[in-house]
Amino acid sequence: MKILTTLKKVVDVELNIKVKNGAIVEEGLQYVMNAWDENAVEASVQLKENKGAETTLISIGGGDNTDIIRKAYAMGIENGIHIDDPALTKADSFVYARILQKVYEKGKYDLVITGKQAQDTDNGQTGIILAQYLGLPCVSNVISIEVMDEQHIKVSRLGDVGTEIVELELPAVVTVSDSINQPRLPVLRGIMMAKKKTIKVMDLATLGTSKDEVGGAAPKSEIVEFIAPEARKGGQKFEGDVAEITARVVDLLANEAKVF
Amino acid sequence: MAKVLVIAEIKQGVLKGSTAQLLSKAKAIGAETAVVAIGSNIELLIPNLVNAGSDTQYIADDPGLELFSAGPYSSCVVDAAKQFGADMIWFGFSESGKTVAPRVAAQLSAACATDITDVMFKGDQIEVIRPAIANKVMQRVKVNTKQLVAVVRAGAFDATEGISGTKNVVKLSSPAPDLKAVIRQIISEASGDIDLADANIVISVGRGAKDQAGVDLVKELANDLEAGFGSSRAMVDGGFMPHYKQVGQTGKIVAPTLYIAIGISGAIQHVAGMKGSKVILAVNKDPEAPIFNVSDYGIVGDLFEVVPILRAEIKKIRS
Numbered sequence: 001m002k003i004l005t006t007l008k009k010v011v012d013v014e015l016n017i018k019v020k021n022g023a024i025v026e027e028g029l030q031y032v033m034n035a036w037d038e039n040a041v042e043a044s045v046q047l048k049e050n051k052g053a054e055t056t057l058i059s060i061g062g063g064d065n066t067d068i069i070r071k072a073y074a075m076g077i078e079n080g081i082h083i084d085d086p087a088l089t090k091a092d093s094f095v096y097a098r099i100l101q102k103v104y105e106k107g108k109y110d111l112v113i114t115g116k117q118a119q120d121t122d123n124g125q126t127g128i129i130l131a132q133y134l135g136l137p138c139v140s141n142v143i144s145i146e147v148m149d150e151q152h153i154k155v156s157r158l159g160d161v162g163t164e165i166v167e168l169e170l171p172a173v174v175t176v177s178d179s180i181n182q183p184r185l186p187v188l189r190g191i192m193m194a195k196k197k198t199i200k201v202m203d204l205a206t207l208g209t210s211k212d213e214v215g216g217a218a219p220k221s222e223i224v225e226f227i228a229p230e231a232r233k234g235g236q237k238f239e240g241d242v243a244e245i246t247a248r249v250v251d252l253l254a255n256e257a258k259v260f
Numbered sequence: 261m262a263k264v265l266v267i268a269e270i271k272q273g274v275l276k277g278s279t280a281q282l283l284s285k286a287k288a289i290g291a292e293t294a295v296v297a298i299g300s301n302i303e304l305l306i307p308n309l310v311n312a313g314s315d316t317q318y319i320a321d322d323p324g325l326e327l328f329s330a331g332p333y334s335s336c337v338v339d340a341a342k343q344f345g346a347d348m349i350w351f352g353f354s355e356s357g358k359t360v361a362p363r364v365a366a367q368l369s370a371a372c373a374t375d376i377t378d379v380m381f382k383g384d385q386i387e388v389i390r391p392a393i394a395n396k397v398m399q400r401v402k403v404n405t406k407q408l409v410a411v412v413r414a415g416a417f418d419a420t421e422g423i424s425g426t427k428n429v430v431k432l433s434s435p436a437p438d439l440k441a442v443i444r445q446i447i448s449e450a451s452g453d454i455d456l457a458d459a460n461i462v463i464s465v466g467r468g469a470k471d472q473a474g475v476d477l478v479k480e481l482a483n484d485l486e487a488g489f490g491s492s493r494a495m496v497d498g499g500f501m502p503h504y505k506q507v508g509q510t511g512k513i514v515a516p517t518l519y520i521a522i523g524i525s526g527a528i529q530h531v532a533g534m535k536g537s538k539v540i541l542a543v544n545k546d547p548e549a550p551i552f553n554v555s556d557y558g559i560v561g562d563l564f565e566v567v568p569i570l571r572a573e574i575k576k577i578r579s
């Protein structure tokens with residue numbers, strides 16, 4: 001089984017993020033592997049370990065992605081492709097999906113595993129659109145993957161009324177939730193080995209396509225500006241005698257906030 | 261006049277409130293409205309669909325549509341969108357909506373925006389507002405296509421009081437089943453639970469409650485208040501609460517009148533799911549817990565002491 005795993009470099013969401021004049025202030029930001037992609041990497045590596053799958057990662061955009069690709073290598077991914085191109089600055093999910101389609105068609109994979117969304121955009125679209133472009137079956141928000149035979153996997157997904165159990169014919173695309181696994185921490189030996197591995201870096205031309213062909217010249221939507229959200233302020237915090245402060249808060253809920 | 265197609269959110273045979281909220285917003289921006297309802301045995305919901313504010317009802321009613329399957333559902337939406345000539349196609353904030361919307365957009369070559377909190381026309385051009393980076397920023401997004409498929413964030417739009425529509429039913433033909441992604445089973449949530457999305461009060465329990473006894477203690481407070489009973493991811497991971505009770509970025513987005521966080525630290529991924537609540541109360545023994553930065557009221561104390569007192573005081577004030 002050949003697995004293609006997607007990897008995006010995103011802003012570290014744990015840090016303070018400031019907005020000024022319609023843009024995000026770059027100063028002080030750090031970039032890390034998208035958390036849901038870590039789950040995708042872990043799921044792929046588990047299939048390598050348990051089912052002998054062959055694992056390849058694809059990362060698009062982000063400038064120098066060596067650090068996150070090496071981290072995925074250290075976790076156990078075997079091969080890596082990085083596609084970067086100045087033409088990608090305004091790419092939307094559809095452009096990413098077109099590029100992934102090109103990569104997929106060159107490699108003939110059995111399973112594509114993506115994170116359910118990227119932490120920088122929170123869009124949650126790329127993997128699903130890719131499946132649509134490829135005409136492949138797709139399940140999103142997946143919390144378990146079980147290999148049934150050469151041609152089929154069984155996945156469970158968190159749906160609206162409970163856990164949905166779906167059998168997929170391969171090749172297929174799944175997008176994974178953070179509930180699927182606990183991504184491993186790379187061990188020293190893995191980190192050392194990862195340093196020796198190569199990364200195949202390409203631009204769109206090397207991939208055999210162009211900005212126009214992947215829709216990069218006419219994105220379907222674009223961000224006009226960033227806006228600082230209305231911040232919720234901390235209100236009244238009470239410390240001291242628990243019986244007293246709890247009674248006081250209940251009184252405030254009833255008579256000030258008027259919620260009961 | 262712009263045309264907005266709203267996807268009816270039907271859960272266990274009941275039409276959810278999001279449908280009227282989305283139709284109200286569509287009318288408020290001056291659009292002509294239609295709704296598409298997909299499922300099995302749903303014709304009896306037609307009066308509800310009309311009352312929710314739709315002027316045309318596209319109905320895909322087929323036994324094969326009883327269990328959710330993204331492929332056939334997206335075919336129904338695409339069919340309705342084409343027949344109606346929709347400029348915008350809006351889904352409520354559901355897992356089915358989040359997975360069907362990008363498929364529909366790809367099929368129609370339309371733009372797709374998830375988690376929108378507002379939508380407007382700038383001349384002929386559609387713009388939306390949506391959060392990103394775990395709600396730390398908002399984006400204003402310009403749509404370059406004529407059509408937009410959107411998923412609307414839970415609680416973003418209010419239903420207009422006294423809204424109604426007109427009955428004009430169009431039956432859709434049954435879509436082909438997806439033979440490559442076969443839904444085998446849905447392990448349903450416990451019935452009789454209060455749906456977090458509908459609850460006026462939501463009480464969530466976090467790792468501070470430690471174990472099942474702690475969870476049960478907090479649950480009694482939820483029972484007293486007839487509140488929805490939610491959870492942080494820590495208690496789901498610990499096996500004390502089911503997945504569908506998780507509040508947050510990968511769980512449910514809730515916006516109740518009152519949200520009570522008990523023994524929850526306030527990680528951004530949790531806060532992203534509840535910060536739209538009108539009033540927030542937090543109980544945490546750590547005065548520095550980040551949850552207090554988003555709470556209107558905070559009780560610093562041990563939840564095992566605080567919760568029984570909360571129950572007693574609330575009973576007192578309510579009687």
Ligand SMILES: Cc1cc2nc3c(=O)[nH]c(=O)nc-3n(C[C@H](O)[C@H](O)[C@H](O)COP(=O)(O)OP(=O)(O)OC[C@H]3O[C@@H](n4cnc5c(N)ncnc54)[C@H](O)[C@@H]3O)c2cc1C
Binds near residue numbers: 036522
């Ligand atoms: C990609 C991703 C997605 C995620 N999605 C979600 C999500 O959807 N929802 C979610 O909730 N989390 C999510 N998380 C996890 C999140 O980051 C936190 O790990 C999680 O919310 C922590 O849960 P908690 O607050 O219950 O536990 P902790 O952070 O351990 O906090 C426990 C709190 O309880 C307090 N406490 C302890 N004992 C007591 C006591 N006796 N009385 C009172 N207070 C006490 C402590 O002071 C502490 O503040 C996600 C993480 C990632 C990386």
